[in-house]
Amino acid sequence: MDDSSIASGKLSSGIIDGLVDFIIRPPRAEYLPHHLGPASFAVRGRMVQRTDFELLNPRGLTLQASIYEPDSTPELALRDPARDELPYVVYLHGNGSCRLEAETAVKMLLPYGVGVMSFDFSGSGLSEGEYISLGVLEREDVRTAIDFLRSHKKIARVAIWGHSMGAATAIMYAGMQKGNIDVCALVADAAYASFDKLADTMIDTLEIPAAVPKKLLLGVGLRMVKKSVKERAGFSLDDVNPLAAAKRCTNIPVLFIHGKKDDVVHYSHSELLFKSYGCDEKRLLLLEDATHDSLRPSDVRDDCFMFLMNSLTSGWAQYHSYMKARGNDLLVDGRYESAITLFTALILRADHMYEVEKEKEHKKHAAAHRNRQSAPVSSLFAGFHLGHPAQDPSAGGDELGGPSPRGSQEREKAARRLSKRQSHDRAHTGPASGTAGTSTSGMEPEPTGRISSLMRRVFGGHRKTAKEEKIHHQSVHEMAREKSAERGVRARHTMPAVRATPASVGTGAAPTAGNRGSANASSSLAAAAAEVAGAPSASTESSEMRMLLNALVPLLTNRSLAYTKTSRAELGLADALRALQINVQWVRGYQRQAQAEIQLERFQDARKTIEIGLQVEPTFQPLLELHAQLDNLHTISGAANMRAAPTHTD
Structure with a gap:
């Protein structure tokens, strides 16, 4: 008698049928x-x-x-x-x-x-x-x-x-x-x-007679089970x-x-x-x-x-709204560790997206700068009046103000005439003859200011050496610092200031207006340098970047609350300060900053923070309550009671 026959004798039809039913016909949920x-x-x-x-x-x-x-x-x-x-x-x-x-x-x-x-x-x-x-x-x-x-x-x-x-x-x-x-x-x-890997555990859970070895079930028995399943249920367990x-x-x-x-x-x-x-x-x-x-x-x-x-x-908007709603519910439930995890995921994603958008803006501005540097002569003078009559739209020009073939030719001719005049002037009078705005040898006065600068670049005027360029950039940088400092002084006279502390950590993100419509008290050095160098003074942040910064503010103050509630006030203070760096008018930021300072037993700092916050919004009830509690605070137990204050989310 072969092994298969011996196995068949030990593996009765009842055992095989029981295994098959266990696999394809378990107890049904009723x-x-x-x-x-x-x-x-x-x-x-x-x-x-x-x-x-x-x-x-x-x-x-x-x-x-x-x-x-x-x-x-x-x-x-x-x-x-x-x-x-x-x-x-x-x-x-x-x-x-x-x-x-x-x-x-x-x-x-x-x-x-x-x-x-x-x-x-x-x-x-x-x-x-x-x-x-x-x-x-x-x-x-x-x-x-x-x-x-x-x-x-x-x-x-x-x-x-x-x-x-x-x-x-x-x-x-x-x-x-x-x-x-x-x-x-x-x-x-x-x-x-897989079923083969599952079978080993599954057999251990069944009531199999002791006379039937497990090895036999996993070998011959499993083949018999697969054959029966195929016949009864119409599918292969190998699948x-x-x-x-x-x-x-x-x-x-x-x-x-x-x-x-x-x-x-x-x-x-x-x-x-x-x-x-x-x-x-x-x-x-x-x-x-x-x-x-x-x-x-x-x-x-x-x-x-x-x-x-x-x-x-x-997209970010939907992800932000769904996740923030969940995070707020976690705060209300008192599940602060879970809230920290969720808000951290949101903040990290917002930071990453901000850096991506900042890189896009940098590349866009760099490309625009290269285009300006490589612009042809005619395009440089397209917007300047060179002493010729204005082009009549009816005489072939574009009625919307765009260039026409005839207009372009006239401008190019004017540029060539001006080039010849300047070459003649340099040849006969030298660089020291005449003064800006004074007629030389009967020629028309040389244009001054931005037009003169453009002409010198185009027609071979004085070009800065590497050393002169370095000195120029250093002077621009110094002027930027002065302008940034002036802005800071003006801001401190018109807006509540955020006190600088070692816990204040930024992200390199340029300050922007918050979601309550106020401007940040400070301005980035890069923006000031751009203004000194002649670029527009408006922020170079895109609308997407501003949207991300505005979204960050309540996320940071909510995480600040969760940190403070879990006795990590240093981290809570850092989040509150970062939120205020982005939007100095965000009154909830002062509340979170004060709560963290109270837990750190910096009561005088907390009082000053509350006073600044009340300048922003004098009727903000949570700050008024903190102020009243500070007035009555004489013991450390009072501070402990303050930490148990009701939770408010942003």
Whole structure:
């Protein structure tokens, strides 16, 4: 008798059938439609609407599905579903579960303008189907759901968040997409790498007779199971291979999550998937105390939120509004560490975008400068009157003031005549003869000022040596310093000043007007130098740069509050001062500065800060309250009570 026959004798049909049922027919989640709750409800004070409907998958099976949509978003006070697009997350439940599992995603995403779609996989929950397939056939269910979203909803972008079988299905679905264009991001929580790797853990959870060796089950037994599954459910367990699909996901960012105490799918599965995943934008979170189905800690859910916002939002404005709304809620909830993490992500992104925009502006101005230096003679004199009658538009000129062929010829002739006159003048009188504005040898007076300077550059006038150029630039720099200092003196007489402290840290960003319409008290040295050199005195910042600086101010003061609340007043003070550097009229900045100074027991500094802030806005209640409390402050316990003051966000 061969080994196969011996194995068949030990592996009874009951054992094999039990293994097959465990794989393709686990206990089914049972619930009734009313367990979904009311169709309209509030999350964090924002109304949400749920719509239940049915989908038909390619195998003709009916799927039960739900879509959750917010009535408003951080950008829209009242959303028009027929016109306003939403980003969506499609939530995929695990093995033996159902769409009720999406509750965590709904509560986390809906208040901030992200729609959520969930459904029961075929063979799960209230959907039709006799068997599950560990993700092989479920991929088509996902395609059906996303196709419905794209054809029936105003959809911006779609991400997938899956748990266990849902996570494995998400990876396999993403891997089968040509160009990975359907989804913008994946969250894969407790995914398995392949059926073969899963089988080892799965067998340990089953009640197998002691007479049946595990090695036998993983060898001959596994082949018998695969054959039976193919016959009964119509798919191959060899196709349950998220690991192979992960290699094909080359441009979809992913966040892997796995608990180290997971006894259903070992966390090494996620480590393998992470290593093989084709996109460079990937991250793995291993949770020390989490099991397979345990609720993920709040900070992990925050990581999920920030990861999804990076991919779901389109542009800075939407990203900023969604993230800031979440950060404000974290402050209200007293979750200051999470708020610091979120606001730091926002600030870093704003700083990076500012530097990118600054580089663009630098290149643009450098290109404009090169163009001016290389401009032809005729263009240099295009805007100056050289003593000739004005061109009559009716005589061939452009009626809008633009150059005509005849006008250009006349200007070029005038330039040549002037060149000859200056050459004659230099030849007969020398550089010392005559004075500016005085007729020489019967010639017309030499133009002065800017026109004279341009003529000298064009027609071979005096050219500065390298040494003269260096002296010139040094003088411009010194004049810039003087002009900057003069501005500072004028500003101190007209605006409240921010006291300089060692904690004041800037970013190199030029000051700009804040979102309350006031100008910064100081001006950058670069702007002053540009003014002295003859450039326009207006700021060279683009509107995009000013928008980013304006957005930074409340982010910094909110993070300042979180730092102060977590006994890191030095960092809170630095953020408050940086906010005031950008906008000296931002009254909340004085409040945050004073709160940090009080925690550092710099009570006199705090009093002065409050007084300056009240000059900006005399009726600002939080500063008035701080002022009154300082008046009554005699002990350190008083300062402790002040740190417990109500939270106000910007």
